[in-house]
Amino acid sequence: MPIKDFKAISTFAKAVELGSIRQAALAQGVTPQAASQAIAQLEQHLGVRLLHRTTRSLALTEEGQRFLENTQPALAALERALAQARESKDEIAGPLRIVGPKSSFAAILMPLLDEFCREHPGIQPDVQLDDGIGNWVLDRVDVGFRIGASPSEGVIGRQLFPIQMIVCAAPGYLKAHGMPSTLEELTTHRCSVFRHPDTGKVAPWYLTVDGKLEHRQMSPSFATNNAELEVQAVLAGQVMGQLASVSAASHIREGRLVPVLLQHMSAHIGLHVYYGSRAAQPKRVRALLDLAFARLLNCNEYVLTDKELAQFSSRSERLSRAR
Numbered sequence: 001m002p003i004k005d006f007k008a009i010s011t012f013a014k015a016v017e018l019g020s021i022r023q024a025a026l027a028q029g030v031t032p033q034a035a036s037q038a039i040a041q042l043e044q045h046l047g048v049r050l051l052h053r054t055t056r057s058l059a060l061t062e063e064g065q066r067f068l069e070n071t072q073p074a075l076a077a078l079e080r081a082l083a084q085a086r087e088s089k090d091e092i093a094g095p096l097r098i099v100g101p102k103s104s105f106a107a108i109l110m111p112l113l114d115e116f117c118r119e120h121p122g123i124q125p126d127v128q129l130d131d132g133i134g135n136w137v138l139d140r141v142d143v144g145f146r147i148g149a150s151p152s153e154g155v156i157g158r159q160l161f162p163i164q165m166i167v168c169a170a171p172g173y174l175k176a177h178g179m180p181s182t183l184e185e186l187t188t189h190r191c192s193v194f195r196h197p198d199t200g201k202v203a204p205w206y207l208t209v210d211g212k213l214e215h216r217q218m219s220p221s222f223a224t225n226n227a228e229l230e231v232q233a234v235l236a237g238q239v240m241g242q243l244a245s246v247s248a249a250s251h252i253r254e255g256r257l258v259p260v261l262l263q264h265m266s267a268h269i270g271l272h273v274y275y276g277s278r279a280a281q282p283k284r285v286r287a288l289l290d291l292a293f294a295r296l297l298n299c300n301e302y303v304l305t306d307k308e309l310a311q312f313s314s315r316s317e318r319l320s321r322a323r
Contacts, residue, residue, distance in 0.1 A: 004038075005042070005045075006078065007028075007038060008038040008039065008041060008042040009042065009071055009075060010028070010075060011024055011025075011028060011030075011035050011038045011039060012038075012039050012042060012050060012051075012064075012067075012068070013068060013071065013072065013075055014027055014028060015035070015039065015051070015058065016051075016058075016060060016064075016068060019057065019058065020058070021035050021036050021039065021053075021058065022035075039051065046063075046067070048061070048063040048064075048067075049061050049063065049064070050063060050064035050067055050068075051064055092120045092122070092123065092283050092284045092287050093120065093122025093123060093284065094122065094123070094124060094282075094284060095124045095126055096123055096124065096125050096126065096142050096143070096284055096285065096288060097126045097128075097140055097141055097142045097143075098113075098125060098126065098127045098128070098141070098142065098143050098144070098145075098288075099127075099128045099129070099130065099141050099143075099144045099145070100127070100128075100129050100144065100145035100146070101129065101130075101131050101145065101146060101147050102129040102130055102131045102197065103131055103147075103194075103197075103226075103227035103228075103244075104227045104228070104231075104244055104246050104247045105129060105145065105246075106129065107246075108246060108271075108296070108302065109127070109129075109145070111295075112291060112292060112295055112296070113125055113127075115291065115295070116287070116288055116291055120284070120287065123284060131196065131197050131198055141274075142275070142282075142284075142285045142288075143273065143274070143275055143285060143288055143289060143292070144273070144274040144275070145271060145272070145273055145274070146271075146272050146274060147163060147269055147270070147271055147272070148269050148270075148272075155274045155275065155276055156274065156275055156276070156277070157272045157273070157274045158272060158273055158293075159270040159271070159272050160270070160271045160272065160273055160292065160293075160296040160297050160298075160299065161270060161271055161296065161297070161298055161299050161302060161303050162267045162269070162270045162303060163244050163245055163246060163267065163269050163270055163271060163302075163303075164244070164245035164249075164265055164266070164267045164303060164304060165205070165206045165242050165243075165244060165245075165265065165266045165267070165268075165269075166242065166243055166244075166245055166248050166252070166259050166262070166265050166304070167186075167205070167207075167240065167241070167242045167259070167260045167261050167264070167265070168234065168240070168241065168242075168243055168248055168251075168252060168257040168258060168259045168260055169234060169237075169239075169240040169241075169257065169258055169260055170234060170235055170236065170237040170256065170257060170258070171255070171256075171258055172237035173190075173234075173237040173238070173239070173240060174258055174260075176237070177189060177190070177240075179258075179260065180240075180260060180261060181261075182261075183207065183209070183216075183261065183264060186218070186240075186261075187219070189240050190221035190222070190238070190239045190240060191205075191218045191219065191220060191221055191222075191239055191240055191241065192220060192221065192222040192223070192224070192230050192233055192234060192238075192239040192240070192241035192242075193205075193218055193220040193222075193223050194223075194224065194225070194227060194230055195223050195224065195225040196225065197225040197226075200225075202217070202220070202223065204216055204217050204218070205217075205218050205242045206242070206266040206268060207261075207264040207265075207266060208263075208264050208265060208266045209264060213266055213268050221238075221239050222238060222239045222241075227244070227247065228247075230243070231243060231247045231248070231251075234257065235251065235256055235257065240260065243257075245302055245303050245304060246271070246302040249301070249302055249303065249304055250301075252304065252312065253308070258312075258315075259304075259309075259312045259313075262309055262312060262313040263313070265309075271296070271302075273289065273292050273293075273296075275289055
């Protein structure tokens with residue numbers, strides 16, 4: 001039913017209830033002229049007269065009486081549906097559709113969802129992790145997380161924190177194969193590469209050279225389309241790899257991994273959160289966004305600080321000179 005037809009029928013029913021088109025107009029926040037015109041257009045559309053009007057009163061015609069009796073149940077159901085929709089907008093409960101990258105993101109998202117669901121038990125998360133970029137509208141996304149570019153036009157995006165691409169290796173690997181001091185020396189090392197799960201393409205290593213971002217295709221000793229498996233291969237000492245800070249930072253801080261060639265580290269991408277216009281967002285969506293900003297905006301847990309980078313760089317230089 002077009003919304004204008006619903007409004008006209010509602011105005012007609014309210015006029016009968018209150019005994020006056022003027023009173024119906026006041027109750028619905030429109031002018032008497034607009035209310036009278038809506039009823040007249042409804043009668044013209046139906047091809048029957050619904051009301052007998054005088055300057056002081058109105059009365060139902062036989063057709064009007066039948067029409068009112070037939071439409072009242074539907075009007076009541078629509079009013080209930082509208083009321084429920086208005087209430088749900090301000091309720092922190094119900095389904096919440098979230099999308100995000102498949103690679104290395106579950107460990108970031110789950111603590112956020114755990115806190116959110118404990119605070120709001122009525123929330124029903126529906127999470128789709130996929131390294132591809134879907135259609136925001138068709139997928140009915142409430143909140144999205146992406147590494148890099150926006151998934152589509154017409155959405156608002158905000159970077160939560162930068163992602164550092166760090167060349168690193170396990171202490172055991174460096175003990176066996178040595179610490180490279182230049183990019184050229186990487187050709188003598190066992191290196192890992194990441195193969196994109198959707199396209200099958202091998203991602204290059206992203207390196208900063210003379211202040212500019214450079215893409216280098218590495219000769220792989222280990223290739224995988226699973227970011228977690230690549231991390232495990234580097235931790236095991238099988239290979240040296242370029243890992244994202246979201247996966248590597250905690251291992252570096254605990255000494256399980258050693259950052260290498262930090263002067264060539266890049267931070268050209270970041271983790272972004274995406275959402276539609278805040279004007280029409282349900283309260284549950286706004287609440288999740290507020291929590292995401294509170295917990296993840298400029299979060300150092302997944303990023304090495306400048307102080308840490310300086311310390312690790314100095315340590316790497318000492319190890320390189322000691323070879």
